[in-house]
Amino acid sequence: MRTDEELMLLFREGSREAFEELFTRHHRAVVRFAWRMTGDPSAAEEAAQEIFLRIARAAPTYRPTAKFTTWMYTVARRATLNYLRDTKEDGEKVPILSEGEGEGGVYPVQLPGPNDRNPEQVVWEAQLTERFRTALGELPEGHRAAFILNRGDGLSYEEVAQVLGVTVQAVKTRIFRARMMLLSRLSKDVSA
């Protein structure tokens, strides 16, 4: 099986099939990333279309100096950012908050307590997931992207640093702060 990098080089040489294979492999991850960044399914779909358009257009300048996925997420993050900015400039509200929920809402969320043996396996109910999505949308973009790329998409701190163009230490700090903000937002019992 060809690697992503080989497929991208084939696409650069004019192979449509190579791009179709890349799309098949990564479109779900791209849509999920855009969904988490925008907090809205329809916005995510539009942003994801933009991401693939940019990937296709950037093919002539693609150099396999880094992992394809790292490059892809770099494009994805920029495209998502631009999409959000364009939407705001057009005067449309970016639907990060759900209907009926405002800035001053109180969410007495019960996070897993110290007696839970494995918090990773805790089942997050739909209501909590919705609140989590809202809280995620309230993070500063740089913190949100770092946290989503690491926890959501499985990129290492080093890879996240490459995508965001910052140092590994900055990624470490951003992810820590994102965690504390999310905990503060989700549970009033946790002190920041």
Add this chain to the structure above:
Amino acid sequence: MGCRDIRETISACVDGEASPEEAALVREHLASCERCRVLERQMRAVGAGVRQVGGSVQDRFREKVFARLESEGALPKRKKIFPAAWRWAAVPLAAAAGFGFLLLTPGDGIRERATPGTTTVRMESPVSSAPLTTEDREMIALIDLLEDPADLDANDDPEGMDLLAPGDSADSPNPPRGGRSGA
């Protein structure tokens, strides 16, 4: 190291990004700090929570993306089976190939079979696209008659006779083999 100073390292430890030395420091601190143990569990939970966020891909997403890529000229066109210069010849070539295949198919078309005491003659298959002449058609019809299955059964296929039950005749309404009477 105080709680405030080690929290960032706890976060990195939860993500598996702490160095061995940092991880040892965290373990040592957590062993003696109930509050940070709670925080460490909450950090893990909030990390798992992000994976619960994310919608599914819409059914027509692929079509929409490729339609947009094509409309904006960002995608190479799908390759054609026939190059443009040869496309005009595709239909007659396909028709000739199909006709040749029909003629060579056993049963209804030309076929070759050795008969005891005779010399096998290999027929040239009409692979050219030239139309058949009347003479050609008569030749084909003659060959077909010579290879009537009933004739073959009578000459070199005694197994077919076994299918005739005592008292049965060739005029039976359900002849065992062949199928073309009066050939």
